[in-house]
Amino acid sequence: MVAAASAFLLGIGRSWPERVRQALWVSAPLLLLLAAYLVGRTLFFGRFPSSPIHDSTSLPRIFLNLGRFAVALILPLDLELLKPLLREKPALVAAGGVCVCAGLVFLPRFSRRNVPLQLCLVWVGLTLAPVIRTYGPQYLYLPGVGVAAGIGILLGRTNHRKLLTAVLTCFCLLGMGSFQSQMRTAATYAGNTIASIRSRLPVGSRALVVGLPSEIKGVPVFGWPGNIRHALTLYGHPVNVQAPGTVRYHDPAILPDVHIDRERCRVDVSLADDRSLFRIYDTGVLSGRVLPESGIPFKEENATVTVTRVTPSGTPTGVSISIPSAVCQTIPIYLATPNGLTPALE
Numbered sequence: 204m205v206a207a208a209s210a211f212l213l214g215i216g217r218s219w220p221e222r223v224r225q226a227l228w229v230s231a232p233l234l235l236l237l238a239a240y241l242v243g244r245t246l247f248f249g250r251f252p253s254s255p256i257h258d259s260t261s262l263p264r265i266f267l268n269l270g271r272f273a274v275a276l277i278l279p280l281d282l283e284l285l286k287p288l289l290r291e292k293p294a295l296v297a298a299g300g301v302c303v304c305a306g307l308v309f310l311p312r313f314s315r316r317n318v319p320l321q322l323c324l325v326w327v328g329l330t331l332a333p334v335i336r337t338y339g340p341q342y343l344y345l346p347g348v349g350v351a352a353g354i355g356i357l358l359g360r361t362n363h364r365k366l367l368t369a370v371l372t373c374f375c376l377l378g379m380g381s382f383q384s385q386m387r388t389a390a391t392y393a394g395n396t397i398a399s400i401r402s403r404l405p406v407g408s409r410a411l412v413v414g415l416p417s418e419i420k421g422v423p424v425f426g427w428p429g430n431i432r433h434a435l436t437l438y439g440h441p442v443n444v445q446a447p448g449t450v451r452y453h454d455p456a457i458l459p460d461v462h463i464d465r466e467r468c469r470v471d472v473s474l475a476d477d478r479s480l481f482r483i484y485d486t487g488v489l490s491g492r493v494l495p496e497s498g499i500p501f502k503e504e505n506a507t508v509t510v511t512r513v514t515p516s517g518t519p520t521g522v523s524i525s526i527p528s529a530v531c532q533t534i535p536i537y538l539a540t541p542n543g544l545t546p547a548l549e
Contacts, residue, residue, distance in 0.1 A: 382422070409442070416449065445505060480514075498510065506527065508522050
């Protein structure tokens with residue numbers, strides 16, 4: 204689609220039928236290759252997997268995601284600085300998404316004589332369209348190419364392009380340095396956790412780990428709870444690690460408070476830092492249809508996670524984990540820390 208749109212836009216000066224033929228001629232090999240891939244994958248692997256997160260959404264959620272994508276793609280800032288504001292005022296972000304839509308309506312008229320800028324707009328629109336129903340930093344790379352090219356084109360038309368380019372470059376370098384530091388922190392945390400499990404738990408054993416980081420300051424660490432078991436299998440040390448109630452840490456040095464009640468088969472975990480939050484892996488929560496309100500139970504990792512505390516902005520900072528009674532008295536319980544696992548105090 205990007206190739207077809209680009210060929211159509213570059214055919215300015217020709218008649219509409221000629222531009223359409225040119226677009227079809229340029230994109231035909233790519234379309235045939237895509238069709239062959241889809242047919243081959245269907246024949247060998249069956250139907251494509253689908254995610255309920257992508258299948259279930261709403262118009263307000265799309266506007267909210269548009270605002271989040273716009274902030275992440277345009278502002279050369281660390282999103283961790285903006286997340287508290289975005290969480291407390293989602294209506295403001297959604298209003299920003301509406302403004303983005305309005306801008307997209309008028310921007311083509313502004314750029315109708317600037318074909319390269321139009322190509323950038325087409326690129327951003329076509330790469331965002333398949334993922335607009337959910338937001339994730341992994342979706343920023345492809346549209347980011349179009350945004351970067353568009354900013355370069357606009358800077359080239361200003362009288363202060365050298366100064367603006369220098370300022371923008373400084374912002375980008377600062378952002379890259381901060382991101383690399385966060386990547387090192389996440390990698391060290393993950394490495395220490397894996398090494399600790401391999402040294403503490405024998406192959407084939409079972410354990411419950413609380414406070415496992417799904418991400419640290421926006422950088423993924425373990426993500427989904429099942430990823431830690433997959434990582435241990437890749438290391439040749441399979442252990443049945445259950446990790447309900449993973450945490451998005453803002454500062455991993457601030458450890459959560461843990462209280463274990465074996466008689467009631469329950470583990471209460473609360474975050475001392477309200478800038479961190481528990482990641483509830485429920486389809487309704489992830490798609491935005493259900494808010495993780497206090498008292499609502501969610502099934503996760505063969506356990507039941509009940510939200511016990513939320514911040515004024517609606518983020519969960521306290522959970523109660525109900526352990527299956529069959530393993531309640533015997534399963535070891537550990538707290539994940541930056542230096543590895545430590546036995547949770549009972």
